[in-house]
Structure formats: structure tokens, C-alpha cells
Amino acid sequence: xxxxxxxxxxxxxxxxxxxxxxxxxxxxxxxxxxxxxxxxxxxxxxxxxxxxxxxxxxxxxxxxxxxxxxxxxxxxxxxxxxxxxxxxxxxxxxxxxxxxxxxxxxxxxxxxxxxxxxxxxxxxxxxxxxxxxxxxxxxxxxxxxxxxxxxxxxxxxxxxxxxxxxxxxxxxxxxxxxxxxxxxxxxxxxxxxxxxxxxxxxxxxxxxxxxxxxxxxxxxxxxxxxxxxxxxxxxxxxxxxxxxxxxxxxxxxxxxxxxxxxxxxxxxxxxxxxxxxxxxxxxxxxxxxxxx
Amino acid sequence: xxxxxxxxxxxxxxxxxxxxxxxxxxxxxxxxxxxxxxxxxxxxxxxxxxxxxxxxxxxxxxxxxxxxxxxxxxxxxxxxxxxxxxxxxxxxxxxxxxxxxxxxxxxxxxxxxxxxxxxxxxxxxxxxxxxxxxxxxxxxxxxxxxxxxxxxxxxxxxxxxxxxxxxxxxxxxxxxxxxxxxxxxxxxxxxxxxxxxxxxxxxxxxxxxxxxxxxxxxxxxxxxxxxxxxxxxxxxxxxxxxxxxxxxxxxxxxxxxxxxxxxxxxxxxxxxxxxxxxxxxxxxxxxxxxxxxxxxxxxxxxxxxxxxxxxxxxxxxxxxx
Numbered sequence: 001x002x003x004x005x006x007x008x009x010x011x012x013x014x015x016x017x018x019x020x021x022x023x024x025x026x027x028x029x030x031x032x033x034x035x036x037x038x039x040x041x042x043x044x045x046x047x048x049x050x051x052x053x054x055x056x057x058x059x060x061x062x063x064x065x066x067x068x069x070x071x072x073x074x075x076x077x078x079x080x081x082x083x084x085x086x087x088x089x090x091x092x093x094x095x096x097x098x099x100x101x102x103x104x105x106x107x108x109x110x111x112x113x114x115x116x117x118x119x120x121x122x123x124x125x126x127x128x129x130x131x132x133x134x135x136x137x138x139x140x141x142x143x144x145x146x147x148x149x150x151x152x153x154x155x156x157x158x159x160x161x162x163x164x165x166x167x168x169x170x171x172x173x174x175x176x177x178x179x180x181x182x183x184x185x186x187x188x189x190x191x192x193x194x195x196x197x198x199x200x201x202x203x204x205x206x207x208x209x210x211x212x213x214x215x216x217x218x219x220x221x222x223x224x225x226x227x228x229x230x231x232x233x234x235x236x237x238x239x240x241x242x243x244x245x246x247x248x249x250x251x252x253x254x255x256x257x258x259x260x261x262x263x264x265x266x267x268x269x270x271x272x273x274x275x276x277x278x279x280x281x282x283x284x285x286x287x288x289x290x291x292x
Numbered sequence: 293x294x295x296x297x298x299x300x301x302x303x304x305x306x307x308x309x310x311x312x313x314x315x316x317x318x319x320x321x322x323x324x325x326x327x328x329x330x331x332x333x334x335x336x337x338x339x340x341x342x343x344x345x346x347x348x349x350x351x352x353x354x355x356x357x358x359x360x361x362x363x364x365x366x367x368x369x370x371x372x373x374x375x376x377x378x379x380x381x382x383x384x385x386x387x388x389x390x391x392x393x394x395x396x397x398x399x400x401x402x403x404x405x406x407x408x409x410x411x412x413x414x415x416x417x418x419x420x421x422x423x424x425x426x427x428x429x430x431x432x433x434x435x436x437x438x439x440x441x442x443x444x445x446x447x448x449x450x451x452x453x454x455x456x457x458x459x460x461x462x463x464x465x466x467x468x469x470x471x472x473x474x475x476x477x478x479x480x481x482x483x484x485x486x487x488x489x490x491x492x493x494x495x496x497x498x499x500x501x502x503x504x505x506x507x508x509x510x511x512x513x514x515x516x517x518x519x520x521x522x523x524x525x526x527x528x529x530x531x532x533x534x535x536x537x538x539x540x541x542x543x544x545x546x547x548x549x550x551x552x553x554x555x556x557x558x559x560x561x562x563x564x565x566x567x568x569x570x571x572x573x574x575x576x577x578x579x580x581x582x583x584x585x586x587x588x589x590x591x592x593x594x595x596x597x598x599x600x601x602x603x604x605x606x607x608x609x610x611x612x613x
Contacts, residue, residue, distance in 0.1 A: 018418065115334075127350075128346075132339075
């Protein structure tokens, strides 16, 4: 970056800046490393010396315990199932709505966009949402997690803006070749928008995997719970000294290492998605926002 | 970012309905596939976004599920009067407001500052590594973040208290302590989202012409002056847009998080409108009253966005709508 003669102040700033940023990065990383290390430690080791960054005798006991205790393993499968279907519904409905909205010649487009943007500013709120889901008979069914959040207005606008920037010529050429708009979306617009699609898939998937509140509200049957809800029961409620939920009457308080292992299995699957999509998301997120 | 919520595009004059209906029909037929594709989405928004807004009517009723929205008795503003005279009201109002202000004062500027510092780093490898690490917490759910907090800070052998005691200090029971509740909430928010929040600013900064810095340096401008005169103006409009959007959710600063953090011992500082709606409405079954509470909160939020957007336009900035 240009001229090399740095002042003393400038150099001091650089040193402190690097130092500060390193500390920030470590603060983000250390708690996670502690949890991962702790989950591989034996219970005895964790209770004797508290600070375990490298377990002396790494063991898979807590993971074995999780896999053998049906409920956590089951909730992990539930989470995977919920997330995959939810994300598929999200992407399908968002793409199908974003494409027509990206066609500037479409009549009524402005009104529909206004209707969408308003939902960013004002919502019905918790109780009306709950009553609607109940009215529709979706309680205790995964549809209560899939349908009410099918399209995030913010993501819809992002994708619409991206489609809008695709060159018009290709679309016209396809029209002349006899493609209808649906075919143009599938064969042309989507393949050209892979960075955006990847970014949105990531956003939706992370949101779906991490969400716990709708499940807590709509799903009463604990066998259907996703792992995040169980995590709340096992790690938070037990520690806060609450009476644990009625569903858990015959549930034994798990050892500390198991809690750490549950945190790991609830987190690592979604973290693994990140590197695969990483090269796309920054690009996709930005491209969609250049022009409105 | 700054334009993504901004839609100017209208049907061009040639395509607009026009005077005669046949042209209107022609456009409909020409775009039949587009309308077909639009249909499920519009239906979704009407049902799942505007349906609950219609459901807000019950805030003015004595809603009874058996009678439904149309059959329930209309009671006007009775639930709102009850809310305003409830002794709990001021506690809720204060707690919500303080958390919101903490959020704006401490959390909102954090990603901006971090992005400015990252922008000053010239070693590409260092910058990329730091970026990669600080994005990670964004992918972690609130139950995990709060759970992590419990595991790390508990007085029953949590690592943080072990370190404090090891250094000769007194153990801190931050989880059960009223005064620690708000700082804890803000600290969790910053930990989880500060890194992710830098993306949008770093993107705006990447668009700054490097020659500006070079000529500023030629003129003898220090790093601080460069930051103040070149870097900050470059992200000004992004900051304003994000600020307006933030105000839009001013009144609900992180329900999913607060819900997990509130317990019997910190309810006095932790109970906010949203958690109150949950316990009175969903647990207590007082649907109408709790809907009124939620509506009151949403209206304040809406007013704040409208005001902020006005203000932004007054300052010649682009608003969100």
C-alpha cells in the first residue's frame, strides 16, 4: 500500500491493532476449544482440574452416552430432518417469488414489494401467530416450523435484487427459443445466481438449525423436539436450578462432560456447512445489495 | 446494502395498464407464468404475515377461542388501560428500554469499530484468519451461547470462577446476580454477532478508491485523519440504514436470548415485554391481554422506524423506504 515511511505513531498503532485483534479472535475461539476439549475429557478429570484444554486421557465416553441415550440422538436426527426440509421449502418459495418480482415490467410489482417491506417493519406478534398456527391445526406437527417461516422478507429482497442484475438479453433470447418464465428461472436465472443461492441456503440453514423457540412453542411432544430444545433443558434449566419440565421426570441429571458433548453435537453439524459455502457467501451477500 | 430495501422500479409507461382493458389483459396473459409463480408467495405473506396482523383485533376483544375472532365480545381499550395501570408495567418498560439502549450504545457500534480496525490491517493472511475466526460465533445458536455461559460462569466449578479464585479473588455469581444480567446480555450479543456484523462494513470499505488514501498521505494526513475523512464517510450511509433497521427492532432486543437468560432470581431486571407476553399469554392463557401488550410494543417500534426514516431523509440520506 504505497509509501513506506511510517511515522512512529502509525507503527505503534499497527502493533496494538494486531494485538487487539488477536485477543478478540482468541476470545471467540477459546470458549469453543474449552467445550470441545472438555467433551473428550473423562468426568473424573474435569471435576478434579477444572481447566482442561488438552485432556490427558481423551475418551469418547460422553459421546457414547449421547448415542446410547435415545433421546438426544433422536433429537439430533429430528434437527437434521427439520433443517433439511425447512431449508428446501425456504429456498423453493423464496426463489419462485423473487424471480417475478425481479421483472421490472411486471404489473403490480410495486404493490407487492410494499406489502413485503411492511412486514419487516411491523408484525402481528407472538400470540396472534400462535393462534393462527393452532387454528390451522399445525400444532405438534413439523409444518408449524416449516410454513410460518417459509420466506424471510429480507432474503427475498436480497435474491430479487440479485436476479434484477442479471443481463436482460439472455432472458429475451430464451423467450424467443420458447422458454416460459418458470423454465427461464430454472435453466438460466438460478444457475447464474449460484453465489447468492449458496449464501441464502446458508442463512436459512443456520437459522433453521439454531431455532428453538418455535419448537418450544408449537411442539409439545418431546420425542419430536429438535436438539436445541433439549439443549435448553439439559444445560440451561438444570443449571439454573429450575424444576425441570414434566417430560423429564425420569430423566437423570447428566454429568458435566455430557453437557459439553451435547453442546458440541448441537453446534458442529452446522459449523461444518460453513467452510463449504464460505467462498460463496460473502460474494453472494454483497452482489445482491449493489442495486435496488 | 443501502439500496436493497429501496425499490424505485415501477412498470414502465409502455407496459402500464393503459386506457383500454384489452392491453391490461394482454399484459396479464403475457406474464401469466410470472403471476402463477408469484401466487404461492403472495398467499404466504397474506396468510402468515398479514393473518396475524388481522389477529391483532383480539387485543380489543375478550377473545374466547370457542367463539373465535368474529364472535368474541368487543371491549375497546380495556386491556390497554389494564396494562398501563399494572404495577408491572413500569418494570417492563424500564427493563425493555434499558436493554434497548444498552444494545444501541454498546452493541451497535462494536462491528463498526472492529471493521475499521480490520480495515487497517495490511497483512492479508492475518486479516483473513481473524475474519474467519470472528465469524464462527454467528453460527452458534442462542441455547448454545447461553448454555456455554452457564458452563463457563457457574460457581459450581465453572472455569471463569476457578481462574478468579486461583488468582486470589472472590467468586462471582454472575448468573444469579441482578446487576450482572444486563452486561451479560450485551456481552453475549457482542460475542455472537460482532464479527458477522463487520461483513457489511468491510464490503463498503472495499469499495473505497485506494488513490484517495494515497493522495491524503501525500498531503501529510495521519492515519487517524485518513480514517476520519475517507473511511468513515464511505460507510456513513450503511451505518444510517442499519441504524434505522435496528430501531425497527428497538423494542425487541433479542427475545430468544433474553428468554433463555431470565430466571427466578433476575426476573426483576430481566422481564421485558416479550417475555411477559409469553408468560401471561401462552402460559397464562390470557390471549387478549397479552396481544394488547405485544401490540403496544410493536407500535412503539413502528413509530421509531418511521421517525428515524424521516430524520434520515431530512439529513439527505437514503432511508429504508
